[in-house]
Amino acid sequence: MVHVAILGFGTVGSGVAEVLETNEERIRRNAATGFELKYILDVRDFPGHPYASRFIKDFAIIEQDPDVRVVVETIGGTGVAYDFTKRCLLAGKDVVTSNKELVATHGCELLAIAKEKNLNYLFEASVGGGIPIIRPISQCLAANELDEIYGILNGTSNYVLTQMIANGLSLETAVKQAQDNGYAEADPTADIEGHDAARKICILASLSFGRHIYPDLVPTEGITNVTLEDVSIAWNAGYKIKLLGRGLRVSNDKVSCYVAPHLIRKESLLGNVEDVNNAIVVRGNAIGSVMFYGAGAGKLPTASAVVADIIDCAKHFKARKYIDWEEGGPSVFADPDTLKTRWYLRVPAGSGEVLETVSDAEVLDEKNGGTAFLTGEMDAKAARALAGKLSAASIFRLLED
């Protein structure tokens, strides 16, 4: 019997308790042991709750109880969650989390502590909700040199874009609808501005390329510049606009990473990923491209990923998992503005003028005297200069896949 404690009884934390109870038999079979939820730490009171006797408010009780072998951190953020995670590891307990912000910000340090103490710090639920992605990258693709990882990493913004594309809703109306349906928080900034996707691509890139990529290095553009007009022009030309996080190994010791809206072909790998779903494409030198798809968030999917990590801890008390990466920072980071790609521009000029100015331009649309077109391959500096010269209203990257 393995004793578990949960820190933070919010959506994911309470989901973990629910999955542990609902699927108890399957979990016991897979782990070859049972689990006992001994403590739930939360600042709030839960009077009358079936687990009432397990709620505590003093973290030190968990820290000092040698019975507790695995701690689930579902507090979120980088405040007490950081402090408690460190103290759990130092107290000899495995830690499992869905806290993407903490892993993206302090993952390298926490993994190093776990390694030194021969413990596990696992975070399958931090990216893609319940979609298996952390373990497949670190284990199944372990024989590959990975070259690129990209995907639709934020369910809220993908839902908003899907509503704009499929139903012609404005960004504002679609965000409101996402909030009404419980897909977006009262303050949707982290989703809509791309910060959530940035944290996730940092985790994926750190794991794939072996060096910590910190979120504050990653140029991040959300979906607030995506207009219904662009969505419609792209659609008619065979594209959808999707918010992607993307990480690339640009040389043996440099990695690049960014978040931005992209035009992708409707029939591309990510073209059918709609609503709150997420999908991640990984490209390796032996495997080619593989894709992982599923619900990117939600109480039970995310909780089931946390519980899978709890099971994995129980199987690896003696032989810890080899999930870690080295220190990173600016010295290993290549500016994504130097990456060459094709670009979508919408400009007030007529197409004759565009075609004269821009070599390799492919006109997608010419309405109201303006023109939307794709450029040839160029880096961000050149594309932005062109956009300035032509007084472009919109500028987005194109991703071929």
Next chain:
Amino acid sequence: MVHVAILGFGTVGSGVAEVLETNEERIRRNAATGFELKYILDVRDFPGHPYASRFIKDFAIIEQDPDVRVVVETIGGTGVAYDFTKRCLLAGKDVVTSNKELVATHGCELLAIAKEKNLNYLFEASVGGGIPIIRPISQCLAANELDEIYGILNGTSNYVLTQMIANGLSLETAVKQAQDNGYAEADPTADIEGHDAARKICILASLSFGRHIYPDLVPTEGITNVTLEDVSIAWNAGYKIKLLGRGLRVSNDKVSCYVAPHLIRKESLLGNVEDVNNAIVVRGNAIGSVMFYGAGAGKLPTASAVVADIIDCAKHFKARKYIDWEEGGPSVFADPDTLKTRWYLRVPAGSGEVLETVSDAEVLDEKNGGTAFLTGEMDAKAARALAGKLSAASIFRLLED
């Protein structure tokens, strides 16, 4: 340093040697140890090969060499591969394989031997080539009760169907083209008739539902009954015809499994899976649906999955992986003919007659005086009776997803 032997130096076996060499540094980093390829067993001679000194013809040398800790079985089939695998396990060596026929036929017995000897018998490469699927099911989804698993499991038949759908090639021409491109063997029977897909869905269902499903129990229909006319009618109505393997938990102690062509919506999860690619959808009670996509075959993708298993063996000499299932057979198998679904029928009757005879019929096409339509939900017995009564030329299942 871990010593490895390869049994069978065909496409996958030689790919394993190539990946071990090409990605040596990445592999060493991930495994926290290096690997030495000590022997290659093959009945053929490879004069002048860079590995010439490692080739042997006597299996007993490997069996009796205590240095060899991990054996790669890429012989294929259920003959010597079965004998050698057993003897390796009994000699205390982990075994890693891409041999789907052996796992589907004798997996339960071989896993039991591995378990008794505290060894690993791993087969990530047996399904979906390099796509991570075995490990995600057994680990990442370990907190879920799995209800269903289905997918496009055979690259050759998917390539043939893609050519029929996209380019209007006949089945025969498309098969010939697949052979010319190296996607189909000289004798394409196992691919085209669905036997390869049947072995794979047996492995996936055994792993997902915990009881061995043997291939000889699984009703298997290939793509030879798919005509260009059906492909075209389906396309115009928003569907593609794809060969699917499908396994379902129909009750607590019964599993059903079959292979057959299905109509699926173009914009469904599997709708964009073209050419030789594979994709597998898994449905669990917490996770909802997740999908895994990639190249379903090919030398390097498959070899990279084998090497990932070799790495995993090296990490788990002390704590073996919990991949196994119980004995199964007819007592746990439910006849898939009892499953209800909608059906596609193409009949010589006019649509008036069809609509009179069949309640809930949805007419897709009426050419040449005949009619193609979808039925309401019914089991296979009822659908076949209807097809007989209406002298149907074609009958296929519809899968909603």
